[in-house]
Amino acid sequence: MTGKAVLKSEPAVYVYEAPVRLWHWVNALSITVLCISGYFIGKPLPSVPGEASENFLLGYIRFAHFAAGYIFAIGFLFRIYWALVGNDHARQIFVLPLFNRSWWGGVWHEIKWYSFVAREPRKYTGHNPLAVLTMHLMLVWGTVFMIVTGFALYGEGTGMGSWQYDWFSSWVIPLFGQSQDVHTWHRLVMWYIICFIIVHVYVAIREDIMSRQSLVSSMISGWRTFKDNREVDDGH
Amino acid sequence: MSLTSTPNGFSLDSGGRRVVVDPITRIEGHMRCEVNVDDNNIIRNAVSTGTMWRGLEVILKGRDPRDAWAFVERICGVCTGCHALASVRAVEDALDIRIPPNAHLIREMMAKTLQVHDHVVHFYHLHALDWVNPINTLKADPKATSLLQQSVSPHHPLSSPGYFRDIQTRIRKFVESGQLGPFKNGYWDNPAYKLSPEADLMALAHYLEALDLQKDFVKVHTVFGGKNPHPNYLVGGVPCAINMDDALAAGAPLNMERLNFVMSRIQEMVDFCNNVYVPDVIAIASFYKDWLYGGGLGAKNVMDYGAYPKVNYDKSTDQLPGGVILNGNWDEIMPVDPRDAEQVQEFVAHSWYSYPDDNAGLHPWDGVTEPNYTLGPKAKGTATDIRQVDEEAKYSWIKAPRWRGHAVEVGPLSRYTLAYAQGVEYVQQQVQRSVAAFNQLAATEVGAKTVLQSTIGRTLARALEAQYCADMMVDDWNELMGNIKAGDLHTANMEKWDPSSWPAQAKGVGTVAAPRGALGHWIKISDGRIENYQCVVPTTWNGSPRDPAGNIGAFEASLLNTPMERPEEPVEILRSLHSFDPCLACATHVMGEDGEELCEVQVR
Amino acid sequence: MSETFYEVMRRQGITRRSFMKYCSLTAAALGLGPAFAPKIAHAMETKPRIPVIWLHGLECTCCSESFIRSAHPLAKDVILSMVSLDYDSLVMAAAGVQAEAIIEETIEKYDGNFLLAVEGNPPLNQDGMSCIIGGKPFVEQLTHTAKHCKAIISWGSCASYGCVQAAKPNPTRATPVHKVVHGKPIIKVPGCPPIAEVMTGVLTYMVTFDRLPQLDRQGRPKMFYSQRIHDKCYRRPHFDAGQFVESWDDEGARKGYCLYKVGCKGPTTYNACSTIRWNEGTSFPIQAGHGCIGCSEDGFWDKGSWYARLTDIKQFGVERNADQVGGTAAAVVGAATAAHIAASAVKRAMQKGDQNS
Structure with missing residues (x-):
């Protein structure tokens, strides 16, 4: 019945600027490398034969982890910078309109939509409110936690006097009690981010199919296209 | 009240003057002692109180049995390793794990190294100042000291007059500084000290030599267990794998160099026991030939589980066989079974714990402990400022273990009594040789029983046991090399490492001849976790308060009828108590099933 | 007056010339001009040994046992020549009232000028009477003595963090020193026990340089606790190569492969075991084939099995x-x-x- 009203689509909107799109895909790649290498740092592969001097398996795995970690951290810093200088959409996942009643109404509507209670999704130029909430809580804070604890653990190896130690290890380790706890929580939050990724990938594809706007293609082209020409529900 | 007779044959008189010694120093942990002396300054009543409690058994509940050894090892850092050994044995017993012969030999060497180290440190650094007066050394003639040294122990290389003069000079400077350090406020003008200045100087020189050497003895632990104090153990064997001539042997835990290193340390122990420790004890004892007090319970009831099997898991090959002797009857040795619920039981009538029925005893597998700190009506002072305890009520953090209701003494003297009575040839020869040497130096004609059943006898048995252990280690090392030569490199049995291979319910016992006496750990395992863990340790036996029947323990019994030169200076009390080498952290870690009720831990 | 630092150094084979050089270096290190070197030399030639009171709370005495294993300096030289160990219930001749009198005398004579070494910790449950000294709770003796000392050395994991008796559920409420004593410098020397030469190293540093060692944020001397065991472990090449002991007494165990997979806590434990090593450098746990159990880390008893790589998380009810x-x-x-x-x-x-x- 809604479908009958659709005659032509509204003009597309340029939502994701190139730096945001670049960050998104670089970040996705670095998280993938981090999770796989991290998993095998905690649970190493079976021993390799031969002389120690001829092998460097865990060394390479750790190198991959650290390199991806730097990319992950620098990308995140860059992303914060772009949140400041980029368009409105670039800021969205960093600042929650916590005191906006209608935004919370939007969160509630999305929950109903995903619970198959609401018959129709709302229409958004940017992220829908539930997506913003999830990305903020899981991705943004998960990333902050992983960067801070990651550098704290890395700083243990670079040692006292290194900037990683001084900026991170020196206060993070005592805060948790001991290094072992930081390792444990670093791994636990890896799983937290993996949970986010599962949901994120699924929802992006589902929305692409079932919502009233484009999703996956937008993160490639930057343009949000719409499937109907009614008013959008967000201020963006 | 004043006069009472205990069921185990001691008379107590709580009249007269009460003397309180708190803290008892030069022991592991914290302890208090109160005695009553009569008009002639003879001790007629003795009350010993364990004054610390840590609750380790509660902490163990619900943990992985394979981890338990490290927790219980921390019961005591002096007899370090013996609780860990009892623990891995208890777990292996519960899960029916048999360790490889090499692992057994390595554990034996570690246990015997501990015996030698602990006995040496006890004698020279905790006990010697009860017999030796360091200030008196200033009067000694170094030349005469040198002659004394050469006559007591002709093979000891450090015996020149110059050597003793240097030490005397150092002590003089130390004393003249006015900063007496550990010797401060000692009882140095007390006539209870009987050594000649030369004997004092010789003993003090050995105090310093022993301090230097003991750090080398424990390196056997460092090689096998990585560190000392608190070397590492492993359920199922030992963690130190052997690699003799394969690639990468140099980085392996055990290789030719490491085992040679161990042998050198063993040789040092053998030499020190032969040339210094045993001769010193005999020489010092000869000056105290008229002070054969302190036999107490050791002259009547003694107990040990038996130790050092030539063939592992075959108790009949124990090189220090166990058993119980009651009422001084050396002709009848009763067998001990730590699993029998009727044999080993603990009582709390006079301990700061409560049972459902305070007068009943409980076997360790069923151990219940709930702390209940109260002072009796006759106690003086307040709950947090005790002036005098009331021994008719609860008065110690130590429980009272009993064997079939009998208070028994444990320790090197008990083991030596049992070994001597059971005809262990090495032990009989050692004792006879020592008693002959004592008689020669002291110009007396006393028998083995007279010497052994005293405070001096307890100290002598400890020295002889150290010597025996050092000698046994040479055999162990040779046997290990024989096994390796025959191609056996195994050090651990991992068949039942994974908890999924364990039965849902299991219980086991591990016993060890700890330096201070018979040690037992009882464990119950449920679904791969510790359900209950109880340790009955030597100082719990010896330092036990009275039981419901009124039997007194070994500490209290040893003090009775001893005359004191000056009641306000507790030299004689310290002397007899130290002869047991009390270990209070061991004795008072205890706490059982219902303990959690107390645990209202307020997190700051 | 017994031996001064100078005499000790001379006796240990240091020449007069090196001694004077040492004094000028010390002056420079303290930020003082060269004119102060002779004054330092004078002080070192005449200064009395600093009094030390060594208290024992709930503990197992492994710290004292470790201390006497020190090879350089020898424990006897520390006790006879470097400090004046006036009270230590483990080794002192006196007992009872004669022993307790020493504490009061030291406070009176050296108020604010003696070192307080603490082994073990005070329990606060049972009115503190789970550890009784002289009929009173140990915590009273500790706080009373601490009020008058110059600085406190918390020996071992008990005094520093609580250690085994403070493992869950901590039935006696054993509490580390820094939570009951405030307003005094506290140097934590954790480990169960600490390495002997680390203990005497910290003490001789303080006595020789007359200042506290640099501490990290957790109050540990940087000189011994700034690096993980893993960082200088001789088995580290096998870690990087991906060569591990998979099970006890396997091929890897015999070849000295890395113990990471069987739970070694070397990568998370700050201590000097792999550098200074134990008992005069004889060995250390990893060399002897067992993984590190992390005994110098806060709360190491409650971080899961010694043999697990990934530690337990108790917050989730079941471990x-x-x-x-x-x-x-x-x-x-x-x-x-x-x-x-x-x-x-x-x-x-x-x-x-x-x-x-």
Whole structure:
């Protein structure tokens, strides 16, 4: 019945600027490398034969982890910078309109939509409110936690006097009690981010199919296209 | 009240003057002692109180049995390793794990190294100042000291007059500084000290030599267990794998160099026991030939589980066989079974714990402990400022273990009594040789029983046991090399490492001849976790308060009828108590099933 | 007056010339001009040994036992020549009132000028009477003595963190020193026990340089606790190569491979075991084939099995490690997603049906 009203689509909107799109895909790649290498740092592969001097398996795995970690951290810093200088959409996942009643109404509507209670999704130029909430809580804070604890653990190896130690290890380790706890929580939050990724990938594809706007293609082209020409529900 | 007779044959008189010694120093942990002396300054009543409690058994509940050894090892850092050994044995017993012969030999060497180290440190650094007066050394003639040294122990290389003069000079400077350090406020003008200045100087020189050497003895632990104090153990064997001539042997835990290193340390122990420790004890004892007090319970009831099997898991090959002797009857040795619920039981009538029925005893597998700190009506002072305890009520953090209701003494003297009575040839020869040497130096004609059943006898048995252990280690090392030569490199049995291979319910016992006496750990395992863990340790036996029947323990019994030169200076009390080498952290870690009720831990 | 520092150094084979050089270096290190070197020399030639009171709370005496194992300096030289160990219930000749009198005398004579070494910790449950000294709770003796000392050395993990008696559920409420004593410098020397030469090293540093060692944020001397055991472990090449002991007494164990997979806590433990090593450098736990159990770390008793790589997380009720918790969460999310896909597909099919009808 809604479908009958659709005659032509509204003009597309340029939502994701190139730096945001670049960050998104670089970040996705670095998280993938981090999770796989991290998993095998905690649970190493079976021993390799031969002389120690001829092998460097865990060394390479750790190198991959650290390199991806730097990319992950620098990308995140860059992303914060772009949140400041980029368009409105670039800021969205960093600042929650916590005191906006209608935004919370939007969160509630999305929950109903995903619970198959609401018959129709709302229409958004940017992220829908539930997506913003999830990305903020899981991705943004998960990333902050992983960067801070990651550098704290890395700083243990670079040692006292290194900037990683001084900026991170020196206060993070005592805060948790001991290094072992930081390792444990670093791994636990890896799983937290993996949970986010599962949901994120699924929802992006589902929305692409079932919502009233484009999703996956937008993160490639930057343009949000719409499937109907009614008013959008967000201020963006 | 004043006069009472205990069921185990001691008379107590709580009249007269009460003397309180708190803290008892030069022991592991914290302890208090109160005695009553009569008009002639003879001790007629003795009350010993364990004054610390840590609750380790509660902490163990619900943990992985394979981890338990490290927790219980921390019961005591002096007899370090013996609780860990009892623990891995208890777990292996519960899960029916048999360790490889090499692992057994390595554990034996570690246990015997501990015996030698602990006995040496006890004698020279905790006990010697009860017999030796360091200030008196200033009067000694170094030349005469040198002659004394050469006559007591002709093979000891450090015996020149110059050597003793240097030490005397150092002590003089130390004393003249006015900063007496550990010797401060000692009882140095007390006539209870009987050594000649030369004997004092010789003993003090050995105090310093022993301090230097003991750090080398424990390196056997460092090689096998990585560190000392608190070397590492492993359920199922030992963690130190052997690699003799394969690639990468140099980085392996055990290789030719490491085992040679161990042998050198063993040789040092053998030499020190032969040339210094045993001769010193005999020489010092000869000056105290008229002070054969302190036999107490050791002259009547003694107990040990038996130790050092030539063939592992075959108790009949124990090189220090166990058993119980009651009422001084050396002709009848009763067998001990730590699993029998009727044999080993603990009582709390006079301990700061409560049972459902305070007068009943409980076997360790069923151990219940709930702390209940109260002072009796006759106690003086307040709950947090005790002036005098009331021994008719609860008065110690130590429980009272009993064997079939009998208070028994444990320790090197008990083991030596049992070994001597059971005809262990090495032990009989050692004792006879020592008693002959004592008689020669002291110009007396006393028998083995007279010497052994005293405070001096307890100290002598400890020295002889150290010597025996050092000698046994040479055999162990040779046997290990024989096994390796025959191609056996195994050090651990991992068949039942994974908890999924364990039965849902299991219980086991591990016993060890700890330096201070018979040690037992009882464990119950449920679904791969510790359900209950109880340790009955030597100082719990010896330092036990009275039981419901009124039997007194070994500490209290040893003090009775001893005359004191000056009641306000507790030299004689310290002397007899130290002869047991009390270990209070061991004795008072205890706490059982219902303990959690107390645990209202307020997190700051 | 017994031997001064100078005499000790001379006796240990240091020449007068090196001694004077040492004094000028010390002056420079303290930020003082060269004119102060002779004054330092004078002080070192005449200064009395600093009094030390060594208290024992709830403990197992492993710290004292470790201390006497020191090879350089020898324990006897520390006690006879470097400090004046006026009270230590483990070794002192006196007992009872004669022993307790020494504490009061030291406070009176050296108020603010003696070192307080603490082994073990005070329990606060049972009115503090789970550890009684002279009929009174140990915590009273500790706080009273601490009020008058110059600085406190917390020996071992008991005094520094609580150690085994403070492991859950901590039935006696054993409490580390820094939580009952305030307003005094506290140097934590953790370990169960600490390495002997680390203990005497910290003490001789303080006596020789007359200042506290540099401490990290947790109050540990940087000189011995700034690096993990893993960082200088001789088995580290096998870690990087990916060569591990997979099970006890296997091929890897005999070749000295890395113990990481059988739970070694070397990568998370700050201590000098792999550098200074134990008992005069004889060995250390990893060399002897057992992984590090992390005994110098806060709360190491409650971080899961010695033999597990991923430690338990007690917050989740049943003990589970990060992979079990996280893996379960990811599986649940994955299953929920799959269910949601199915439900969405059904709904879409129904909607299409609606539209088509």
